[in-house]
Amino acid sequence: MRSIRALSASAIFDGQVVLKDKALLIEDGIILAIVNRNEVASNLLCEEYPNCVISPGLLDLQLNGCGGVLFNDEISHTTLETMHQTNLQFGTTGFLPTLITCDFAEVRKALAVVKAWFTQYGNCRGVLGLHLEGPFISLEKRGIHPAKYIVPPTLDLLQEIAGYAKFYPLKLTIAPEQFTVAQIDYLVQAGVIVALGHSNASYQQAVAAFQHGALSVTHMFNAMSGMTGRNPGLIAATLAHTSYLGVIADLLHVDPANLQLLAKLKPDTTYLVTDAVTPSGTSLTEFNFAGKHLWVRDGRCVDENGTLGGAYLTMNVAVQNCVVHCGLSLAQALKMATSIPARLLGIEAQVGRLAIGCRANLIALNLATYVCTIL
Numbered sequence: 001m002r003s004i005r006a007l008s009a010s011a012i013f014d015g016q017v018v019l020k021d022k023a024l025l026i027e028d029g030i031i032l033a034i035v036n037r038n039e040v041a042s043n044l045l046c047e048e049y050p051n052c053v054i055s056p057g058l059l060d061l062q063l064n065g066c067g068g069v070l071f072n073d074e075i076s077h078t079t080l081e082t083m084h085q086t087n088l089q090f091g092t093t094g095f096l097p098t099l100i101t102c103d104f105a106e107v108r109k110a111l112a113v114v115k116a117w118f119t120q121y122g123n124c125r126g127v128l129g130l131h132l133e134g135p136f137i138s139l140e141k142r143g144i145h146p147a148k149y150i151v152p153p154t155l156d157l158l159q160e161i162a163g164y165a166k167f168y169p170l171k172l173t174i175a176p177e178q179f180t181v182a183q184i185d186y187l188v189q190a191g192v193i194v195a196l197g198h199s200n201a202s203y204q205q206a207v208a209a210f211q212h213g214a215l216s217v218t219h220m221f222n223a224m225s226g227m228t229g230r231n232p233g234l235i236a237a238t239l240a241h242t243s244y245l246g247v248i249a250d251l252l253h254v255d256p257a258n259l260q261l262l263a264k265l266k267p268d269t270t271y272l273v274t275d276a277v278t279p280s281g282t283s284l285t286e287f288n289f290a291g292k293h294l295w296v297r298d299g300r301c302v303d304e305n306g307t308l309g310g311a312y313l314t315m316n317v318a319v320q321n322c323v324v325h326c327g328l329s330l331a332q333a334l335k336m337a338t339s340i341p342a343r344l345l346g347i348e349a350q351v352g353r354l355a356i357g358c359r360a361n362l363i364a365l366n367l368a369t370y371v372c373t374i375l
Helices: 077-088 104-121 155-166 181-189 203-211 233-240 256-265 315-325 330-335 339-345
Strands: 004-013 022-027 030-036 046-056 058-063 092-100 130-133 170-174 193-196 244-248 270-273 286-289 292-297 300-302 308-311 362-366 372-374
Touching (some): 058 077, 058 244, 058 270, 058 339, 104 130, 203 233, 256 315, 270 315, 270 339
Parallel strands (some): 058 092, 130 170
Antiparallel strands (some): 286 292
16 A cells, blocks of 8 residues: 655745645655645645745755764764764755865775765765865865875875765865866766865966866865956856855855855855864864864864864754845755755755655755754
């Protein structure tokens, strides 16, 4: 006998637009249809979520840690599970664990741990792939990344990394000025999602990287060459070209005016990330990160010099900030947290949208509090 769930709320967000007076039909964890609310069969009890919007689960493509753990500290199945369970409390159903610049032996371990996770679960249990943020970055724009582990890209190291792109989505943040276009070509052809970040690239160097297949930019505006009249830098290159870009919407890393600008200029390729670290989702006030002791002060994660080290942020709050403090529409903010990151990873047929055949990774987002309930 078929077991079909019917769900309805104040609104349903399908990955593009907010729909009213609709119901969602689900069977065996797969979306069957979105129908008019009054068309739900009389023999189905419709689950109601008043004052909420039903949405695809939120996706975070840059998550260093949360729930009291950090991927760099312990690269393990246990850490990934803790991150996943913490994420669910805040509406995030999929994420890229992020490993910042470290000894390359740890990079190898991260690649293998995520492969083992995918062997067991595929992308059905939170982890959507892996984001390597380094070690091929700029010394000048390293931020809190430890300088001693920054290395030049060699063919041997790139081959080691690229070999894993056939197992799961693999995003690699690089400083393009450290690369030849042939090396970028190699990564792209191997299926690696090349992102530009922690970079002091010139406009020309960044444009060349985009022209050779770089797809994204890591934490837009932060740790990158700025835009001036004579030196357009990576920021201008990103705005001028069709590229995805992640942005940290904690209102500390990026001013609300810049978030509004991105939503206006790049509405279909800007996506939200948390760049969250150990304390996110907890009441911790200090922790270790990248060989330094950090504190949570006024919502910032900082070292003794005030240098930002990740963010104290969850994805539901990032969405809330975009709507409440930046004036973005609910549809735009949710799109930046669901369908756009799914499209970047090439998994939009499975997650990030409410369409026939997609997985029913759903949340009910309270329209007043932005508290999320996993459905």
